[in-house]
Amino acid sequence: MGRVRVRAEPLELILYQSDAGTARGQASVVCFPESIDDLSFAIRAANRHRVSFVARGSGTGLAGGATPVANSLVIVMTRMNRILEVDPVGRVAWVEPGVLNLDLTRSVRHLGLHYAPDPSSQQACTIGGNVGTNAGGPHCLSAGVTSTHVLAADVVLGNGEIVRLGGLEPDAVGYDLRGCFVGSEGTMGIAASIAVRLTPDPPETRTLLADFTSVDAAAETVSGIIAEGIVPAALEMMDAPITRLVEEFVGAGYPLDAEAVLLIEVTGLIGGVDAEVDAIRRVALEHGARQVKVAITEQDRMLLWKGRKSAFGAIAKVAPDYYLHDIVVPRTRLVEVLKRVYEIAAEQDLLVMNVFHAGDGNLHPLFVFDGSEPGIWERVYAAGDGIVQACLDAGGVLSGEHGIGLEKRDYMSLAYSADDLDAQARLRDAFDPDGFANPEKILPAGSRCGEMKRAPEGTWI
Ligand SMILES: Cc1cc2nc3c(=O)[nH]c(=O)nc-3n(C[C@H](O)[C@H](O)[C@H](O)COP(=O)(O)OP(=O)(O)OC[C@H]3O[C@@H](n4cnc5c(N)ncnc54)[C@H](O)[C@@H]3O)c2cc1C
Structure with a gap:
């Protein structure tokens, strides 16, 4: 890759030290592949130097999924932003991962079609990032989240090898590797092109x-x-x-x-x-x-x-900082969990606002505050712990759409047994045995049986 597509100036690296969430990391180098071959080359180069890598779309993720740890190489996918093929009869489009979500819908609007998953960030986030997080959105209640709309992906694995997961045929046989990949937050490789379903506009x-x-x-x-x-x-x-x-x-x-x-x-x-x-x-x-x-x-x-x-956009009028949570509870428990959210905010003396996908029980308590106030972050994090516990107590799950990333990683052992975590770690190893692809995300340290059980707090920062 040429100079234009690789950057390592310290000031520029700061731009890539986090996504839109709160965790900060450190990138060693940033690169901007323009083709699947560039991408595979970058991953192989990282392998040769024993450096881990992390995929980044637009960096609008809120769970720290694209935040580089361990001096990773950050691979920014936004220059791979072509719509490769649209089949209006089969209602399928092949796109590169850097295509913005809303741009895909705009490009097929004249055909009476749209791309159904519509995260509130859809003007800015990429289809690759949506696949990485298995993104949802207001209209996913009846249409289903991203996984329902991804048919196949060409993926560059952690060793640079290129594989196709899934396919266009209606009833593929064998294990659903495509399903494993969607929502894997870049830990099973990087999608270089994606086949998505297009949905007819409703009458x-x-x-x-x-x-x-x-x-x-x-x-x-x-x-x-x-x-x-x-x-x-x-x-x-x-x-x-x-x-x-x-x-x-x-x-x-x-x-x-x-x-x-x-x-x-x-x-x-x-x-x-x-x-x-x-x-x-x-x-x-x-x-x-x-x-x-x-x-x-x-x-x-x-x-x-x-x-x-x-x-x-409106909350910027109130205070400079916010922390947006993402939990899911059974719809029938919404009333009691919401009550608990308000109680927790009052206990920590925090301003909380709630704007969320209520139909699928996906709560987004939003704390709005001034991060320069002494002790405020401790209160915000303590409130977050309380909200996660309330959600799990109500039979809920840790994330509806933002993913686990770094943010929720250390809560995973509250939701899963040691055996569950070990099974997930072994599945991840099947895609990336050397552990170069977005390390330290999703699974807490100690997930594999025999590893130490818990990493010290904050080791990634
Ligand atoms: C104001 C606001 C509103 C939001 N509303 C919603 C919402 O309604 N619904 C929702 O789901 N999310 C929402 N989000 C969160 C965020 O926009 C989504 O998680 C989105 O999918 C991230 O896309 P991105 O391109 O920014 O990805 P990034 O943040 O860059 O990356 C996200 C994850 O995907 C991985 N990744 C990126 N590209 C690839 C690739 N090509 N192959 C494999 N993995 C990849 C990254 O490593 C990372 O783990 C919101 C965020 C903001 C700031």
Whole structure:
């Protein structure tokens, strides 16, 4: 690779020392492959020098997945950003991993198609990063998360070898190696091209805004809608602090005095959609909604979504720092876990806001603070520990979409037995026996039977 595609100036390396999460690491070198051969060459070079490597898309990840540890080589995939092939009949596209999520949908819009997983970061994050984290998004409730939409990937393994995982055929036989790879956060190699499903645009769409005088009533409505047999395309919830903030920021028409709002979208054929709107309105009113507004025109719908999608921009008005959690609880436990989140925030004297994919029980408690305040990080992390414990106590899981990375790595032993962790470590070793691909992520030290049981805190930083 030439000089342009490899950088090692100390100031530039600082740019790649973390993703959008809180963990900081240290890169030794950064490179920018432009082809699968460049990528394989970079990985082989790293192998020769016994240096580990980490894939990086746009670095919008929140779990430290792209944060370099052990002086890794950072392999930035954003120059591999071509849409290689679109098959509108088979509804499949082959793309390079650096294609931005929203750019893929924009490029097939004229065909009446879109790429369904829509993380709130979709203007900035890459398809490769989405595959790495098995990303979700508001419209993954009915459409399914990234794994449902990835058919195959050409992957460069930890030793530089190129393999194809998965395929376009409908019922592949054998082990689902593609399924293992999606969500592996770069620990099983780096995707160099990806075949994704394209989804037809729905004929009709309605977006509803229901507002409530209590968070409990909104959370109970979420379960009520699903219990009615309706799986909306999206079912998002925002509590009072974030709703007010967003409304003042973008003027989306959200009520300033609501304790919580639900943003609900239904799609399908016109008759079916209108029947679902009626049923959802009834369920919401039965659970105490004050009003249910229905947006039909594209302009009105976009305004409601603008509010939801501006949530993270709006918080910058309150304080310079935030810590966004990502946990999943059974929908039926939403009310009690949310209560516990507010209690934990009060115990640690922290401002918390909640904006999340309520339909799939994916909570995102968001702490907003000024990181320069003495002792604040300790309180934020203590609150995080409490939230993780509350989620596990309720039968939940550690992450719905951001992944484990460094952030949740040391919680894995709370959720999995030693035997489970050992099995996962052996699966990872099958893809990367030398352990060069994104080391120290996902699995805590001591996961393999016979290893020491726990690494000292903070060894990666
Ligand atoms: C404001 C905001 C909103 C967000 N909303 C959502 C949301 O709604 N849903 C959601 O799921 N996430 C969300 N995220 C988190 C983040 O955007 C996603 O995790 C996204 O998938 C990361 O993509 P990226 O290109 O930035 O990847 P990076 O952060 O660069 O990398 C993420 C992980 O993928 C690995 N990786 C990157 N490229 C490849 C590759 N080619 N092959 C294999 N592994 C690879 C990396 O090593 C790392 O482990 C949000 C983040 C922000 C800042």
